[in-house]
Amino acid sequence: MTHGARTAATQAPGSAWVGRRYALGDLPALLWRERRLMLAVFLTLSVLGMAAALTLKTRYEAYSSVLVRLGQEYVYEPRVGDAGRGTSLDPGRMVQSELEILGAAPLKLRVIERLGLAQTYPDLARAYAKAATPAEKAAVMGRAVRAIERGLAIETAPDTPIVRARFSHQDPKAAALILNTLLEEYLIFRRTVLIDPGSPALEQQRQVFEARLADAEAAYEAFLTDNRIGDFAAEKASLSQLQAGVEQQRLQTDAQLQARIGRLASLSTQLDQAPREVVIYRDASGAPGARAQGEGGRWLGINPVHQALQTEKIQLTSEIGALRRAQAELKAQAERLTERRLALAALEPRFQELSLNRAVLQAGLRDFAVKEEQRRAASEIAARASENIRIVQRAAPPTQGKSLRGPVIATAFLVAAVSALFAGLLAMVLRPGLPTPQSAARTLDLPVLGAASFKGR
Known part of the structure; x- marks a missing residue:
């Protein structure tokens, strides 16, 4: 069968191709026909792979x-x-x-x-x-x-x-x-x-607390100045002590006043009962200040008991007046102290609010200052040592290098072989005609009686 016959046999009228049938036994002969193409592909890729491998350096x-x-x-x-x-x-x-x-x-x-x-x-x-x-x-x-x-x-x-x-x-x-x-x-x-030693968060927050504390201190001092208070707690305690002392003095004054009033009443009764004059018996010459009362040399004179009672009454009356004045003064003092204590009681909620705000800000500022110092100390310590991170083995210059030339060359040969085989198979499939009598018989479903070699023109 000639080459023209084989071609015609695989192409139906109207340029319709008939599917060729191959067997594994046909592959060696078919690939041998494409040996020049496969060798060209293999050599090209191998040379390129070797050239690329030669450019690699030992690392x-x-x-x-x-x-x-x-x-x-x-x-x-x-x-x-x-x-x-x-x-x-x-x-x-x-x-x-x-x-x-x-x-x-x-x-x-x-x-x-x-x-x-x-x-x-x-x-x-x-x-x-x-x-x-x-x-x-x-x-x-x-x-x-x-x-x-x-x-x-x-x-x-x-x-x-x-x-x-x-x-x-x-x-x-x-x-x-x-x-x-x-x-x-x-x-x-x-x-x-x-560890961020330059983080401004703590410092900024501390500055905010300092500004707020300054405002709180100013409000606190203005409150004390406006209400004429030196030390609220001390003045409150002093007022309590003063009022207790005044009340004690009032009780003592009241007791003394009542005692003297009672003594004055008793003294007045005794004074009314005591005669102003009494009969004094003296000699014939008489005594000055006395006057004769009839015969026998009786003389009348000032009753010393009445005079003593009169003197005591005058003294008691004076003391009662003084005690009443003291009582009035102590009462006024007690009223003033009570008014001051009521005024402080009315001011105490505002004072407690200012004091609490001031104390909270002072505590917060102290905490931020402590944390800032702790963070600064931790940063300084960390800057000098890293005890938790240690280099176990330092690198030494290696004595043997590694090169990828061998693996690259082997990979290049493998890729070249696979590519050459693929190129041969592709050329075999795309080549027209029936290359062997066996494939012609399988494709045309006809027996092949003979085969002749084909020579080109």
């Missing part, structure tokens, strides 16, 4: 590890009150937060700024030197940060406080230097993240 990987333990920065300290004080983060979340800090881009930028591009990536250092604008320089620094991110690998195992870090670089010394510098900067950088 050296440095190792280090860090121990993460619970620290003060993970213990909750409320800014106001004591609710929840001492609550700490669980170890798993604590390690995850440290991983996030260790993988932060600003940390890598700090490493580059500390070491410089000449020690980290010399190629980028030359590009940075050629950059003319700040934007171009920033772009070069961004490329350096991304290079560190590509070379850095951070790992941790569940339920363990150990964080392992790996960094690969073309230069073994640079790999160890960059990784060690990264860990050193991490110990510094994490303090700025977890």
Whole structure:
């Protein structure tokens, strides 16, 4: 059967193609027909893969590890009150937060700024030197940060406080230097993240409390001045003591007055009963002041008892007058003290309000001052040490490097072989005609009596 016959046999009238039937035994012969195409595809892809593998450079990987333990920065300290004080983060979340800090881009930028591009990536250092604008320089620094991110690998195992870090670089010394510098900067950088020494919240709140306390103090002093009070509590206690003393004096004065009034009444009765004159017997010459009363030398004179009673009555009357005046004065004093105490009682609610507001603000200001000092002390301590974060193993320059040339070449050969096979199968399917007598017999469902080789023109 000629080539033209095979073609006609697989194409029905009206350009309708008839589906060809193949068997596994046909594949070697069919693929052999496409050997030139397959070889071309295989060689092309293999050469490209080998060229790409030859551009890869040997990279050296440095190792280090860090121990993460619970620290003060993970213990909750409320800014106001004591609710929840001492609550700490669980170890798993604590390690995850440290991983996030260790993988932060600003940390890598700090490493580059500390070491410089000449020690980290010399190629980028030359590009940075050629950059003319700040934007171009920033772009070069961004490329350096991304290079560190590509070379850095951070790992941790569940339920363990150990964080392992790996960094690969073309230069073994640079790999160890960059990784060690990264860990050193991490110990510094994490303090700025977890402990915020420059946070103005406490200071601002303290200033607010100071202003409010100044207003409360002014209102308190104005209240005392307007009401002529030096010390409210002391004056209240003094008024109570004074009124008690006045009441005691009033009781004593009343008792003395009643006693003297009673004595005066008794004395008046005695005075009425005592005669003003009495008979005095004297000699014939007589006594001055006496007058004769008949014969026998009887003489009348002033009764000394009546005179003594009269003197006592005058004295009692004077004392009663003085006691009455004292009683009136004590009563007036008691009334004034009562009025002052009532006035203080009326002012006491306002005084208590001002005093309570003043005391609350003083206590709040004291608490904020204490917390501010504690936070400042904690920041200063944290700035000098990170006892809960320790570098277990520092990175050392690796002695053996890793190259991806072998895996890349093997992958390139595998991809080239698969691609060549796929190209051969595709060409086999797309080639017109019936390539073998067996496929012709299966496709046309007719026996093949003979086959002749085909020669092109």
